Amino acid sequence: MREPFRIGNAQAFWGDDPDAAARTLAQQPDLDFLTLDYLAEVSLSIMAAQRERNPEAGYARDFVDVVRSLAPFWKNGSKTHVVTNAGGLNPEGCGRACLELLRALDLPALKIAVVTGDDVLEKITEGKASSFPSDETQYVARDRNPPVQFTTANAYLGARGIVEGLQAGAQIVITGRVADPSLMVAPCIAHFEWGFEEYDKLAAATVAGHLLECGTQACGGFSTDWLDLPDPTNIGFPFVEMHEDGTFVITKPPGTGGRVDLRTIKEQLLYEIGDPANYLSPDVTVSLLGISLREVGENRVEVKGAIGSAPPPSYKVSATYRDGFKAHAMITIFGRDATKKARLCGEGILGRLEKSGHTFERSLVECLGAGASIQIHDKSDLLETVLRVSVADKNRASVERFTKEIASLVTWGPQGVTGYSGGRAKVQDVFGYHPCLIDKQLVQEKMILLS
């Protein structure tokens, strides 16, 4: 019988609070593991652009600073392990940078493992990946001609590589693309010595990982009743107390804001979920329909009953490709008939550009406040609105020209045009997203212990 252990999260995405790891460990020193998630659907394409400029880049550099912030804890004897996908496109580069830092900080004994093999760009370019077949996933790619030139293509690996790293004694495991919950599943397998076919247990850990992966969202961040949360600006990051049978309690450190209760946990359970009976991960297929939740103390929710079955035979692949450029420009229109004026201004901008020979593959005029996001109510009688005009095109020069057009509204537009203080809009790269599947046999996962 293995003792329960504690796994927390301190990073939900690349750009989340960089001080969270050290702060969470100070608040909850007995955490056995911290998991840090850096990769959203298109994060790797941003890393690809960075790597084009510098071959040593291609990972979340912020993670190296996190390691620096944790060094004092390790010096004082902390046993906390870190598992992260911060490696992005270059897990080895990320690992080497951390290793160098640990040496400089006089912590040479800490072992770092990296997991590679998720990069399937070559294989997918050779045509070895299939489009999403509908029997494997509820998300079917629709009428999408596979684009020719992929920038990145990475398979969502499972827990195996991370487990190997932990078994080899690594204190820090750095991966590229892995399924987010696998960051949690792997420590459980390593700690409890679960088998890879104990599907109900893997399902429980996958649910725990799913709850943790968005950080503070499990503690009331992004929740409907956010205004009723205690001390939301001081919100805590969640952690899980996992038991050997797969039952776990999710909670947060003492003294932190937010709330862990049935409402916040239910919301996070169904976040980004399709069919709740078939939540697919590379480790296990999970049904959420048997889950029962129970409040077992203040800010403590017990979760049990996840049902697991064999995982799909394929890995999901996130592939991205360059797809031209875009820009968004915003300006405020104040006064009577604001929405009408704003719409005319937005369409006028696009019309003026067309006259000077600049047309766009896609464009959009939105009047924020008038139902741009929430179109269920028509609010056409606003006294002020933010005009947001967006364009996208393969021709960078036209998008660039668009960014120079919007300011002219200050003089040719209606009285009450204001708030153009943010400066000229920036031209941004557009990355298309192409999800597909690849046979697991075609992917060689590899764990490397750095020294």
Add this chain to the structure above:
Amino acid sequence: MSLVRLGTLAYARSGDKGSDANIAVFARAETGYAHLRQHLTEGKVQTGFASLGVTDVKRYEVPNLHALNFVLTGVLGEGGSRSLRIDAQGKALGQAILEMQIEALTE
């Protein structure tokens, strides 16, 4: 029959998955779940989001959480990274659905 704002009976959470989004709607009281099941239909949700170009709505029942999970096909156009909309990732859809009008719960 009188109508009320869905937000008085339920709370919600939305998220993106490629070009689709899901909106989970949870009954505030256990007794409200059957009411939501009866009145918050796929057709009603599709009509509510027609202006966003939703082509298909699939509803999954999650009785153990007193929840309905809606998957809105194609609501994000061509995915969060390409979309030009202010809400490219469907983050506002949960708030949007709670503004819909629904039959009041009868005692």
